[in-house]
Amino acid sequence: MKSPKEEFLDILSNYQGILYKVSLVYFKNKPDREDNLQEIIYQLWKSFPSLKNHNSIGSWIYAVSINTSISRIKKVSRIEYRETIPELPDKSSVIDEMLKNESLQLLLKAIYNLDELDKSIMLLYLEEKRYDEIAEIIGISKSNVGVRINRAKEILKQNLKK
Amino acid sequence: MENTELQKIWKTIDSEFYPKSKDELSLLLTSKTKQTINKFLVIMSISILVCVGLLIYLAITSLNRQNDLIYLINNATLGIVTIISLASGLLSWYKLQNKKYNQPLKNWLEERINILSKWLTGRLSKLYLFLIPFLYVLIVLSIHVYFENKSFIDVLNTEESIIGLIIGTPIGLFVSYYGARKIRKYQISNLEFLKDLHNRLCNMC
Numbered sequence: 001m002k003s004p005k006e007e008f009l010d011i012l013s014n015y016q017g018i019l020y021k022v023s024l025v026y027f028k029n030k031p032d033r034e035d036n037l038q039e040i041i042y043q044l045w046k047s048f049p050s051l052k053n054h055n056s057i058g059s060w061i062y063a064v065s066i067n068t069s070i071s072r073i074k075k076v077s078r079i080e081y082r083e084t085i086p087e088l089p090d091k092s093s094v095i096d097e098m099l100k101n102e103s104l105q106l107l108l109k110a111i112y113n114l115d116e117l118d119k120s121i122m123l124l125y126l127e128e129k130r131y132d133e134i135a136e137i138i139g140i141s142k143s144n145v146g147v148r149i150n151r152a153k154e155i156l157k158q159n160l161k162k
Numbered sequence: 163m164e165n166t167e168l169q170k171i172w173k174t175i176d177s178e179f180y181p182k183s184k185d186e187l188s189l190l191l192t193s194k195t196k197q198t199i200n201k202f203l204v205i206m207s208i209s210i211l212v213c214v215g216l217l218i219y220l221a222i223t224s225l226n227r228q229n230d231l232i233y234l235i236n237n238a239t240l241g242i243v244t245i246i247s248l249a250s251g252l253l254s255w256y257k258l259q260n261k262k263y264n265q266p267l268k269n270w271l272e273e274r275i276n277i278l279s280k281w282l283t284g285r286l287s288k289l290y291l292f293l294i295p296f297l298y299v300l301i302v303l304s305i306h307v308y309f310e311n312k313s314f315i316d317v318l319n320t321e322e323s324i325i326g327l328i329i330g331t332p333i334g335l336f337v338s339y340y341g342a343r344k345i346r347k348y349q350i351s352n353l354e355f356l357k358d359l360h361n362r363l364c365n366m367c
Contacts (some may be wrong), residue, residue: 005188009184009187009188009191010184012184012187013181013182013183013184013187016181016182016187017175017176017179017181020175020179021175024175037190038190038193038194039194041187041190041191041194042191042194042195042198043262043263045191045195046262046263047262047263047264050262050264051264060264063263063264063265063266063267063270064263064264066267067263067265067267067270068263070267070359071263071274073355074351074352074355101174103171103174104171104172104174104175107168107171107172115362116359117267117359117362117363120267125169126168126169126172127172128169136266137266137267138266138267138268138363139265139266139267139268139269139270139363140268140363153168156168
């Protein structure tokens, strides 16, 4: 039988793309993204016992990732107490490498100009989440999700035209 | 640009990621957990060390001045306020740190706003305005009276002591208020940021 940590790492390993993408949308700098990624992993671990109450693992991971990222936005400009983070093979630099993809680079630049809420809603939309899933993660009604997505898409398109 | 086109562009991210191995993820989790525990231990240790140091000082000086009732009341008040402040400070900090992030964004914002509002705008939020000068004067008097080798009343009747207190207090208070205000300003801006997000979410509802 697997230990809770092993179970958690299995889930994390399968869903880690969500963590990268949420961090990518909220933080422009790689060190901030790495710090945020680590914080999300820690917050997911803390709330892992409550996972049984969630309908979908994906929604749980999105909710924790978005909430953690928003709580860190204000902190990143401040000097924080920190210990040395262990050096891992620098595979995560792909985030910067992939910015060579010009269309993606433009899309990301447009997303960076959205406000914090629109960023999360747009991310979930781009991830092709259903309206009811987005409503569950954000905590608003399904009909409002539609309104908000349309508004965010318009802003995003305007940003892309600039 | 079509909507599906945006989603197609976004999907290209998936093929560009090199996922971390389970060992790497485990290492990240372990180091973050240690970091958080250490942070808590550092804050707790410093707070406890300062408070225990103060309590030991208060106990020793009180034992040496058992006949000076006003001095004993002064030190006892300081001791009680110190213990209450330490306990409530550590408890509030622990509560905030222990909040789970696994809920819808709107609920999570409400919970965090409630906690911060209680601290920053609640019934006891202005207590620090009174506590800082109160504690400052009590500590200064406790030290001054003890090292003057006079009784509490005698020290207060000495002109030099009063002059020293009148000159020293504003300087000490300025430094204390400056520090407290800076921390509070940051916390309030944090609260405003969360409230703004919450309002914008509610405007959608």
